[in-house]
Amino acid sequence: LKIGVLASGRGSNLQALLDAIEAGTVDGQVVLVVSDRQNAQALERASAKSIPAVHLSPKNYSDRAAYDRALAALFKERGAEAVVLAGYMRIISKSFLEAFPEKVVNIHPALLPAFPGLHGQKQALDYGVRYSGCTVHFVDEGMDTGPIILQAVVPVEDDDTEETLAAKILKEEHRLLPQAIQLFSQGRLRVEGRKVRILKEK
Numbered sequence: 001l002k003i004g005v006l007a008s009g010r011g012s013n014l015q016a017l018l019d020a021i022e023a024g025t026v027d028g029q030v031v032l033v034v035s036d037r038q039n040a041q042a043l044e045r046a047s048a049k050s051i052p053a054v055h056l057s058p059k060n061y062s063d064r065a066a067y068d069r070a071l072a073a074l075f076k077e078r079g080a081e082a083v084v085l086a087g088y089m090r091i092i093s094k095s096f097l098e099a100f101p102e103k104v105v106n107i108h109p110a111l112l113p114a115f116p117g118l119h120g121q122k123q124a125l126d127y128g129v130r131y132s133g134c135t136v137h138f139v140d141e142g143m144d145t146g147p148i149i150l151q152a153v154v155p156v157e158d159d160d161t162e163e164t165l166a167a168k169i170l171k172e173e174h175r176l177l178p179q180a181i182q183l184f185s186q187g188r189l190r191v192e193g194r195k196v197r198i199l200k201e202k
């Protein structure tokens, strides 16, 4: 599977994916990493593995649709068959999704549909839930609303802070994202309306 990655920051989920590919638990290769932010650590992580890494500034485009068309063209050029949003802090527009229908995957640090958007960990903590976690889902035009592929649960303890909870969730993210991408790579994900069916291993 040829994988494109969009990232805005630290890139630890990108790293988890690269490590899983190296370990042989994900059958695929990352063919391109694009960031909307010049100083994203994700770009350095890609370069360190000799993976093409590009900063594309939204400022050079008239609107989001134009920016997303340029993004999609870059991924197409590299032959990407799936695009992973690994800490990508922008909404994906229709033009991008039409170029990669049911092929864009996001990781979110909460149990969707609870706590979408920014700061999912803080939202969970402030709400007082006893369990949170992370969700890998297909991306649609909404904010963290697409069909859910996998989720992992993390207990919230009374003395958790945003930082400790985020760290526990991140650990699960790093396990869950590669697992979901491997299911995709094996052709085992079927989107049926709102739901994703996971086909048994052949």
Ligand code: GRF
Residues within 6 Å of the ligand: 007, 008, 009, 010, 011, 012, 013, 014, 086, 087, 088, 107, 108, 109, 170, 173
């Ligand atoms: C993760 O918590 C992810 O769930 C969220 O943004 C964060 C990205 O972290 N969408 P990293 O850049 O992968 O380290």
